[in-house]
Amino acid sequence: MFEDIVGYDSSSFFYDDGKGTRQLVGAFVTTNTFEFYGVPPLLGRGITPDDGQPAAAPVFVMNYKMWQKEFEADPKILGATFVINDEPTTLVGIMPSRFDIYNVSIWLPRSPNATGSLTPVGRLKPGVPLRAAAADLEVIVHHFLPDEPRPTVSVQTLIDGALGDFKKMFYALLMAVLMLLLIACSNVANLLLARATARRGDIAIRTALGASRIRLIRQLLVESLLLSIAACVAGCAFAYFGLKGVGAIIPTDKIPREAVIGLNISVLAFAMGVAMLTTLLCGVAPAFHAVGGDLQQSLASGAKGGSGSFRHGKF
Template sequence: MFLKSRIFRAKPGVNVQAAGADLDAIAHRYQKANPGGPFPLPEKFAIVPQTLLDSLIGGFKKTIYGLLAAVLLLLLIACVNVANLLLARATARDREMAMRSTLGASRARLIQQLFTESFVLAAVASITGCALAYFALRIVVALIPAGTLPEETLIHMNAPVLLLALGITLLTTILCGLAPALHTMRGDLQPRLTGSGKGVGTTFRHGKLRASLVIGEVALSIILLIGAGLVMRSFLLLTRVDLGFDPQNVLYFRLSLPKAYNTDVDVTREKKNALTRQILDRLRDLPGVISVSESIEEPPLQDEWSDTIIPGKTHTERWQTTLESVSEGYFQMLGLPLIRGRLFSEDDVSAARQVMVVNQAFVRHYFPNEDPLGRRVKMDVLDRTFLDAPHDTYFEIIGVVRDYKTRNFDNPAWEALPQAFIPYSVQGHSWRTYMARTALDPALLLRTVGQEVREIDPNVGISASGTLEGSLRAFYRGPQFELVTLGSFATIGLLLVTIGISSVMVYTVSLRTHEIGIRMALGAQHRNILRLVLLNGLRLVAGGILIGLLASYALTRFLASEISGVSTTDTSTFAAVIALILLVGLAACLLPARHATQTDPLVALRYE
């Protein structure tokens, strides 16, 4: 598969799909008019239109949307939590509100006072939040995987962001203040002045809204926790998978070739191959180097795809195979054992023989229950001019090696895909990666490698370098970023839920103090009171769990493209989250329950 990008500016009013259709028609007309032109198009190709923004951050856009959804869930949890606390506070101030009403304050004035108090608290919280966000933003930016955003991207707090935060603060303050405002507007305030609003009846009348808020808070937290749990499970599976090759103590580097290596095709192919041979020989002589090799890309990255043509086997869909041009010693250096046949010899490479080594996945896909050795295979990507390889060439399969897992930046899963390997000398491409397995720290050899390359040709430089272990860490940064951010939000949400449940239960116990006194006076034991309070709290938690599970089952399918190796309805993740929420709910109810058991019946009976 050969990818080439072109940038066009569409006329005003022309959408991406319409522009793509026009470009597709133009490209197919060009293909028919110039079958052997200087820039030939393959027989099968497709125009994939997208905006410039999508091409720059398309792979990261889903992550951004996912984090935005997590932020909104956390905001809802915070709103529900604050609304519950304000409602409890408003209920506790019933006598105060009744007194103000008796002294002439209208309901509108009382509601205005409640909203004013809410806005003052919100203003203080906003200032504190902006200060914390300023420092937290640096951590978040540092966690963003390199290459996911253009280097010119500036992520910082600015006026639009602050205005958005101000608008959200105003909106959430109004939403949170509605609960106590509605409580103040409901019913006659006069009976509250005498304390008749207290007791068991009040618990049932005024506890429904608080209970509903707790249930909603738990449900939202369940959604966040399950999302974070699925991402964590996927990340653990991703990092623990057996790749099939040994990445330890392997350095790699790529070259930046001057124009002299890209002029005359016949001359430069030999020049590039001679340079490769010299570099490999120099690397072998370095102290601490165990083995060396060359390829197009360093593992695990595999982005060179080709259709697979096998005589006697027809297919309508493309038989996608990843193609690598390698030197002798490539398989030994990565620790890939030979399954059948033989590997490349030095003579195969120096003579540019048309031979091929394939992996087990290649055999499973194209030669099931057949002997692949001696069969001839053509890779259509080699017919492209940019690879500078003999056209219409068939390669003889001489060996089969064990699979190793590969992936690309658009696919989060490790897969054993069909792979084919040919000698690097067959083609004259400029994309060459050199690798060396060392007995020392590979990072220590990078400077020496640069000196060796400059001694061979002062005009050749190293464009990129690193270690295979570092390359693997780069692949993990994307899932790691999602895990850290989503996990942080879920942890904050869990903390808010704990506070919310605990505060509601403390207030519920205070409302039922008189009832608890009666129960204890009639012979109820401490364990009976403890069970009463715990069951009351856990009943709310169970309701939230049920709603949260149903919502999670419907919403987690949007995570399917961001996780691998785990189902979006993974039973173990759901069970772990349920157990965690039950444990947190139990802990949140335990303190007010113990407080209830220590109530003095005589004091409780006089409690109003």
């Protein structure tokens, strides 16, 4: 069912680095944890199975944020001894910024003989669904807790566990933005439709001079595309500066610590895709409206307007 399983028990620790005693949140982890996640340390090493042996010297690993904030990214602290919960403990590794599991500042090896609660994290074998894993775990729980008539086991992916309520808030925000985009597309389509109606005389003249309808439609779609690209660039610029403000007002407990809120290549590519989509939503109907119908009648109506009409259209 599972390829491998790790576990952790997070709690508060008191540590002394020679400048006074402070409190932080850490976790006792099974000794296969760092091998399980496969992220190499930035400095030093991770926790190994040898660190969980009864005769092993006490060691711990520090996260990147604490290393930056408390020690100004000094690599010389590697190998230093700190007093953690009244026990001298050696720092053997510092993890990179992207490794921030369990929302703790330090990780310590958990002895195989330790007692107490343990939160498990497992890697399913390929093709095994979550429901099958939950059913298997219910059997195991019932074996250890026979007095419980119907044990309930909840299984979720690591991503869902990290996102938590942030996922619901994200989808709600995404739906609001989508509705706003559709409203904007509707308004722009109406403006382009009015503009296309006003240009029917000009389009009729081009048709009379030999321009094909396909060429005219292509020209109108290119104009809509340029408008969409300009809006995309302006939107990305606004998002770049606006994300800092949004990140400041969202409560920190609503955002996963592993999350990096910002623009990247994927976001920019998605924005360009949306720009192409809005071109179709806003430009196709006005373009076909402009070249459709009786263009000869539009040409005759434009001729009756005289030079004043031409001057107004030129403006």
